[in-house]
Amino acid sequence: MKRINWLGLGLLAPAFCIVIFFFLAPVILTGFFAFTNMSTSTGVTGGEYVLNQTGLRAIEDKGLPEATLKQLKNAGYRVDAKGLAAMAEQFGENAAAEFAELHGDALFTSRRDMERALKDLRANQIRSTRDRKAAAELFKRSVLNERFATEDEFRAVLIEANINPADHDAIVMQAYSGWVWTKENIELIFTLPSSLRYAMNTLMYVGLTLSFNVLFGLFLAISIFYLPPRTSAIFSTIWFLPRVLPPVLYVLMWKWFTWDTGFIATTLSWVGVAPKNWMLDTSTHAWVVIVLINGFVGASLGMILFSSAIKAIPTSMLHASEVDGASRIQQARYIILPQLRWPILFVTSYQTLSLLTSFEYILLSTDGGPGRATEVWSLAAFHTALNNYGGNLQYGLGAAFAMLLVIIGIIASLTYLRFFNFREMIAKPRIEG
Amino acid sequence: MTISIIRSALMASAVVLAAGPVLAEDITITVWAGGSNESDSYRLEAIEMAADMLSRESAIAGQELNITVEKKLDFGDWPEFKQAVTLAAEAGTAPNIVVTSHLDIAPWSEAGYIVPVEDYLDLDSWPLNNIYDNLMAVAAFDDVQWGLPQDAESRPFFFWKETMRGIGYSDAEIAALPAKVEAGEYTLENVLADAKKAVEAGLVEEGYGFYPRVSNGPDYAQFYQSFGGELQDPETGKLVLDKTAMEAMYQFFVDAVAAGVTRKNHIGTDWSQWYNEVANGKAAMWHGGTWHYGRYTKTEGNTDFFGTIEFSLIPAGNANGRANTITHPLVYLVTNQETDRAEEIASQLIKIASEPRINSLHAIKSAHLGIAKEQSNIELYANDRWASMATERLLGAANAQPNHVQYGAFSEALWKGLEASWTGIKTPAEAIAEVEAELKATLGDEVIIR
Numbered sequence: 001m002k003r004i005n006w007l008g009l010g011l012l013a014p015a016f017c018i019v020i021f022f023f024l025a026p027v028i029l030t031g032f033f034a035f036t037n038m039s040t041s042t043g044v045t046g047g048e049y050v051l052n053q054t055g056l057r058a059i060e061d062k063g064l065p066e067a068t069l070k071q072l073k074n075a076g077y078r079v080d081a082k083g084l085a086a087m088a089e090q091f092g093e094n095a096a097a098e099f100a101e102l103h104g105d106a107l108f109t110s111r112r113d114m115e116r117a118l119k120d121l122r123a124n125q126i127r128s129t130r131d132r133k134a135a136a137e138l139f140k141r142s143v144l145n146e147r148f149a150t151e152d153e154f155r156a157v158l159i160e161a162n163i164n165p166a167d168h169d170a171i172v173m174q175a176y177s178g179w180v181w182t183k184e185n186i187e188l189i190f191t192l193p194s195s196l197r198y199a200m201n202t203l204m205y206v207g208l209t210l211s212f213n214v215l216f217g218l219f220l221a222i223s224i225f226y227l228p229p230r231t232s233a234i235f236s237t238i239w240f241l242p243r244v245l246p247p248v249l250y251v252l253m254w255k256w257f258t259w260d261t262g263f264i265a266t267t268l269s270w271v272g273v274a275p276k277n278w279m280l281d282t283s284t285h286a287w288v289v290i291v292l293i294n295g296f297v298g299a300s301l302g303m304i305l306f307s308s309a310i311k312a313i314p315t316s317m318l319h320a321s322e323v324d325g326a327s328r329i330q331q332a333r334y335i336i337l338p339q340l341r342w343p344i345l346f347v348t349s350y351q352t353l354s355l356l357t358s359f360e361y362i363l364l365s366t367d368g369g370p371g372r373a374t375e376v377w378s379l380a381a382f383h384t385a386l387n388n389y390g391g392n393l394q395y396g397l398g399a400a401f402a403m404l405l406v407i408i409g410i411i412a413s414l415t416y417l418r419f420f421n422f423r424e425m426i427a428k429p430r431i432e433g
Numbered sequence: 434m435t436i437s438i439i440r441s442a443l444m445a446s447a448v449v450l451a452a453g454p455v456l457a458e459d460i461t462i463t464v465w466a467g468g469s470n471e472s473d474s475y476r477l478e479a480i481e482m483a484a485d486m487l488s489r490e491s492a493i494a495g496q497e498l499n500i501t502v503e504k505k506l507d508f509g510d511w512p513e514f515k516q517a518v519t520l521a522a523e524a525g526t527a528p529n530i531v532v533t534s535h536l537d538i539a540p541w542s543e544a545g546y547i548v549p550v551e552d553y554l555d556l557d558s559w560p561l562n563n564i565y566d567n568l569m570a571v572a573a574f575d576d577v578q579w580g581l582p583q584d585a586e587s588r589p590f591f592f593w594k595e596t597m598r599g600i601g602y603s604d605a606e607i608a609a610l611p612a613k614v615e616a617g618e619y620t621l622e623n624v625l626a627d628a629k630k631a632v633e634a635g636l637v638e639e640g641y642g643f644y645p646r647v648s649n650g651p652d653y654a655q656f657y658q659s660f661g662g663e664l665q666d667p668e669t670g671k672l673v674l675d676k677t678a679m680e681a682m683y684q685f686f687v688d689a690v691a692a693g694v695t696r697k698n699h700i701g702t703d704w705s706q707w708y709n710e711v712a713n714g715k716a717a718m719w720h721g722g723t724w725h726y727g728r729y730t731k732t733e734g735n736t737d738f739f740g741t742i743e744f745s746l747i748p749a750g751n752a753n754g755r756a757n758t759i760t761h762p763l764v765y766l767v768t769n770q771e772t773d774r775a776e777e778i779a780s781q782l783i784k785i786a787s788e789p790r791i792n793s794l795h796a797i798k799s800a801h802l803g804i805a806k807e808q809s810n811i812e813l814y815a816n817d818r819w820a821s822m823a824t825e826r827l828l829g830a831a832n833a834q835p836n837h838v839q840y841g842a843f844s845e846a847l848w849k850g851l852e853a854s855w856t857g858i859k860t861p862a863e864a865i866a867e868v869e870a871e872l873k874a875t876l877g878d879e880v881i882i883r
Contacts, residue, residue, distance in 0.1 A: 040515075041543035041838050044523050048545060053575035054838065057670060061878045110576070112556055119557075129555040130777075145577050147545065177543055191874050193867050194849070260696075274639075280698035283858060369701055370856035372849055387512050391533075392540040392841040393519070 027406055033399030034186070038179040040393045047178015049154035050147045051171065059174045068167045075142035075161060077114040079106045083139035091135060095124035111136060147177075185400035194372070194380075202377040205290065205362075206355045212295035213351050214344060217302020222332050224303070225310045239303055242296040251364040254293055255279065279366060283373035286366045290374055293361050302347045309343040310336055349416040353409050377405055457497040462779055463528035465505045467514030468763070472727055475795035476532045476583060476763070477504040483785035487778070500778065503528075522546040527768040529779040532583050535764045538574045539838040547766045551578035553780035560788050563805040567833075572764045574836040580764035581783050584792070584801040586723045587758040587827040588652050589744040590614065590624075596637060596717040597743070600630040611745035611826055614756050621659060621685055621750045624718055628694035631717035642694025644716035645686075647702040649848040651761045651834055652720060656682045657847070658832075661753030665835035672835065672843050672880045674872055676865055679847065681750060683854040683861035690855065700852060709733050720747060723827070726819045727800030739818070746830055760831040762804070789814075796820060802828060839876050846871045 038044060051072070060069055079099065088096035098121055108114040114136045118126060126132045140146075143161055148154040151172060158168050189195050220239055224232040242250055257263045258279035265275035279289045313336065321331055359379040362368065368375035368383070375383075378401075385398020462484065466476040484500035491498035505528070508514035515537065521527045527546065541547045554561060556578060561569075568582040597607050613619040628642025646652045654664060662678030665671070689695035694717075696702075711719045712733035729735040729742075746756040765783035770776050786792070789807040793814040796803045802824050808814045815821060834840060849871075850864040859867070872880050 039540070040519055041540035043544040043546070050543075050545075052543075052577070053670065054539075058878070111551065115555065116557065129558070130553075132555070133552065145549075145575065177545060188874055191870075193870050260698075277696075277698040280701060280856075283856075367701060369852065370698055371853035371858035373856070373858050386516065388841040388845060391515055391537040392838055393515070394842070 030399050030402045030406060033396055034403040035181055035183065035400075036179045036396045037182045037184065038394075038396040038399075040391060040395075042177065042179040044179075044395070047176050048147045048149055049151060049172065049175045050145065050177050051143055051175040052145055055174045056144070059170055062170065062174075064167060064170060065164070068164050068171075071161070071163060072143065072171075074107075074109070075144070077108040077111065077136065077139045078141045079103045079117075079139055080141075086138040087135060090138070091126065091131075092124065095121060095126070098122070098124050108139075111140075114139060151176075179396065182396070185397045186404075188397065189400055189404065194375075197372070198375055198377045198380045201373070201375055202356065204287065205294075205374070205376050206352060208287070208291045209294045209298060209355055210348065210351050212291055213298030213302050214347055216295060216299040217306055217347065218337075218340070218344070220299060220303040221306030221310055222336060224307060225336075226328060236303065236307065239296075240300045243300040247360055248364060250297075251293065251361060254289065254365060258289060280370050283370060286370060286374045290362055290366060293365055294355070294358075297361070298351055298355075302351075305343045305347060306340055309340050313339050345416075345420045349413065349420070352412055352416070356409055356412070357405060377401060381405065457499065459499045459501070460775065460778055461501045461503060462530065462775070462782060463503045463505070464530040464532070465508070465514070465518065465528040466532035466763075467508055467518075467534070468511050469506050469532065472731070472799045473795070474506070475791075475798055477502075477506060479786035479791045479795060480504075480530060480782050482791055483782040483788075486785050487781055498778075500782075519544075519546065522768060525771070527770070529768060529770060529775055530783060531766050531768060532763050533766060535571045535580070535582075535762055535836060536834060536840055538572065538579045538764065538766065539836045539840065541766070542574055542577070542579050543838055545769055547579060548769050548776050549577045549579050550581060550765075550767055550780050550783065553767075553777050554578075554784050558784075560805060560807075561784060563789065563807050564787065565804065565806065567831075568760075568762055568804050571760070571762050571833045571836070580766040581787055582804045583763045583765050583787075584795060584799070585760055585762045585804055585828065585831075586801050587760045587823070587831045588655060588720060588722045588747070589758060589823070589827055590718070590720045590747050591711070591725075592718055592743040592745075593714045593716065594741055594743055595714060596631050597627070599636040600627060600634060607743050610743055614745040614748045615830070617749045617756060619745075620748050621656075624748060625685075625689060625692055625694065628689070628717050629692050632692075632694055637715065637717045639693045640696035640699070641710070641716045642692075642718065643689050644707075644711060644719040645695065645699065646720065647700060647704060647707050649844065651759045653682075653848065653851060654834055654844070655720075655747045655757055655759050656685065656750065658757045658759075659747055659754045660685070660750035661755075665837065666881055669881070670835075670837070671878075672837055672839065672876065673883065674843075674847075674869065674880055675883045676869065677883075678750075678753065679850070679868070680861045680865045683851055683864055685750060686851065686855045687857075687861060690857070697856060700855065714741065723802055723819075723823045724800045726823075727798075744823075744826070746827060756830065758827050758831045760802075760828065760833050762833070837879075839879050842875050843872065843880065846875070 056069070056072060084096045084100050084104075087099060099118070102120050103117050106117065108117060115132055118132050118135055126135055141161065143154075143157050146157075148157065154172060154175060155168060158171060159165075163171065220236075224236050227235065245253075255262070258277065259265065260275045260277045262278070264278045269275050278285055280286055317335055318331060321335060326334070357378050359376055359382060362374055362376060362379055363382070366374045368379050381398050381401035384394050384401060386393055388394070462480065464477050464480045466473065469476055481502045481504070484502050488498050488500055508517060511534070514533070518527065518531055518533070519541075522541075522544070531547075538547070542549075556562070556569075561581070564582060565585075568585055569578065572578065572580040572582050592607065592610060594604075594607055597610075598604070610619060624643060631637050632639055632642045654662075657664070657675075657678055660678040660681040662675045662682065663673045666673050686695065690697045708725075708728055710716055711721070711725075712729035712735045726738060730738050735741060746758050749756045765786065767776055767779045767783065770779075787804065789803070789805045789811055792804055793808050793811045795801065796808065797813055797817050797820060800819060802820060803809075803814055809821070809824075834844075837843075846868050850859075850868040853859040853867075854861045854864045869882055872882070
């Protein structure tokens with residue numbers, strides 16, 4: 001029987017916590033939010049019951065009977081016996097009697113009118129605003145614009161207001177202010193014409209950037225390999241800069257480079273080319289810039305990985321090939337590339353997954369422009385969930401966008417595992433077996 | 434030991450004092466203002482002044498009320514500010530008072546983040562009964578007064594006088610432009626023609642004939658209205674997409690690009706660059722807000738605003754539309770707190786902060802417009818040339834965007850369509866078709882499509 005190694009588990013614990021809190025929990029929460037209609041207006045933590053004009057209009061559209069609608073709309077404030085009795089109790093018999101004389105049986109549609117009526121009291125004036133508001137509440141017969149913490153409280157008020165019990169369920173459902181479970185987000189994404197464009201944009205972004213990353217990374221690694229050590233060190237440092245620069249600064253430099261008053265425009269104006277914004281002029285410009293911005297960052301990672309893999313190739317093989325008269329290109333084609341199969345696989349799969357979800361460089365550079373031509377799926381998720389001029393952020397819909405991305409990511413990783421036959425790669429080394 | 438004795442003695446005396454006739458109450462009120470910078474400091478300082486006044490009033494009424502006001506103004510931008518407020522509200526740590534766009538009232542009231550000020554304030558009392566009715570309406574939603582207007586503004590159309598002279602306008606003709614715009618005699622068609630003249634004459638560079646706002650905002654709803662568009666159906670309260678008006682508006686921007694008077698990649702231009710260019714005559718015509726006066730004269734170095742710039746309503750687009758301007762007031766909102774007392778004091782503070790004299794400090798310092806009628810009797814306000822001219826010329830024709838829970842989604846969809854047409858990714862007709870499909874899917878019954 002194996003003993004549990006507590007020390008080992010203890011050492012694993014921090015990693016375990018990180019995986020749960022930073023990787024697993026966000027995925028689970030995204031899946032959870034995706035099936036809700038959560039937005040700023042529903043709040044996150046739960047809801048109450050409140051019927052306002054907007055809600056009333058919505059249930060009217062859903063076919064609430066005219067009679068019930070009128071009842072709800074016109075209840076207002078009524079100076080009735082019940083209200084006067086309550087007033088007598090709180091503000092004295094005299095005040096209630098005077099008010100009954102002034103406004104007995106009156107119906108006020110708005111709170112302000114009710115308060116104005118209370119100001120008509122002369123002998124028994126209610127002097128403080130708070131008290132006058134409290135007095136007005138005693139006559140309120142409308143259920144509109146009042147928040148109830150629980151469904152039971154709200155239903156009790158509907159019963160008290162003599163609303164037809166057959167309509168209660170529809171009213172309660174409309175009045176709930178919190179979020180509810182729904183499949184509508186997913187359906188909506190599949191019906192929105194813009195979704196298809198975001199999907200195609202993502203495909204283009206991942207495809208082009210990935211090809212650039214791998215091919216340019218390979219080119220750099222191989223060319224640096226053939227340079228003298230000192231020169232190669234300088235070059236690899238330079239090419240590594242995009243990765244170590246803070247993204248905001250890196251993109252700012254690209255902006256200076258491409259703006260209509262930037263480096264390219266200024267330089268070309270010397271040879272008579274009219275200045276234009278080389279980043280945002282057309283969607284082609286934007287795509288080229290986005291692929292380059294992301295590509296240089298990705299290529300530097302590829303370069304490092306490929307370089308170290310190339311260094312692991314026994315130099316005797318290269319020397320032998322040189323004796324046989326192989327050119328540099330032939331060396332690269334027949335010796336280096338075959339040995340780089342696994343690093344290439346790694347870079348391809350790793351970059352696919354990170355490109356699918358990364359949007360920070362696009363956000364900072366084109367922000368999806370011009371005209372949403374470079375709006376990729378993950379950026380759309382961000383814009384939907386966290387960026388809205390009118391203030392109603394759509395968390396649920398944004399999460400649904402993100403969830404589809406998670407699913408695509410999982411499918412892509414499984415495909416890669418199968419396609420490149422990872423099992424073979426991690427098989428036990430035969431030499432030591 | 435000594436300390437604990439002193440502490441006991443202090444506590445005992447506190448108990449004695451608390452039981453006495455004068456009650457001491459300490460309360461901290463936190464105020465956050467979004468979209469504000471140093472020149473908007475009176476959005477917060479007004480609350481401090483109000484706190485002083487309320488403490489004095491309480492003292493006279495026999496109650497000691499000590500209010501500490503904590504202020505925060507330095508939020509990154511609007512989205513960050515809104516995220517900060519909503520997250521704080523969810524966590525139960527929302528600031529007592531927020532200064533924000535009136536468009537937030539609809540979603541935040543539904544979510545229960547804010548409480549109606551009408552629960553605490555007598556709307557018929559001073560100074561609330563002196564605030565313009567249309568501004569009070571902007572701070573209301575679904576017949577409930579949720580907040581109080583904090584300032585007013587409107588969004589004029591600007592002409593650079595020297596360029597206008599360069600294309601043949603006399604000084605008298607330039608001075609007559611605002612009236613002609615208001616009467617519908619000078620339209621967006623004339624804007625395009627004049628902008629083209631200015632570019633062709635080499636007075637401004639290509640793309641600088643008409644130089645619009647660089648990001649989404651209420652300004653673009655104005656151009657929709659210029660072509661006869663309506664934002665909200667007054668009968669039902671639903672949002673309205675008038676396809677003809679919207680397509681005409683998209684077409685106007687497409688034409689401006691085609692004529693070379695507006696840059697195709699104008700959207701996303703850096704704001705600082707934009708301000709500097711328009712304030713110093715690099716553009717022939719543009720549009721902005723009443724607060725731009727402060728920015729041009731203080732930050733951008735334009736020392737002769739009235740000598741260099743003429744302003745008017747946004748011209749009508751065609752015969753269906755009208756010259757108009759949108760006011761997008763910020764509002765004071767009171768958030769839902771654990772204790773009713775905190776909400777009551779916050780409400781009292783924003784009421785006092787709406788005093789014409791206090792509000793005039795903000796209006797003049799930040800180049801906004803006033804909220805109350807009596808401000809025209811406050812010398813600081815009345816003697817300010819910009820405030821009085823802008824109030825007279827613009828505010829009468831101003832309307833606001835509707836307070837509607839889905840207005841944000843509506844406005845984003847319209848903007849997406851405009852962006853796509855403007856940058857040539859789609860034709861206006863294609864863009865409208867997509868906007869229509871998108872609005873039908875997302876807003877359902879809440880939008881009327883004409």
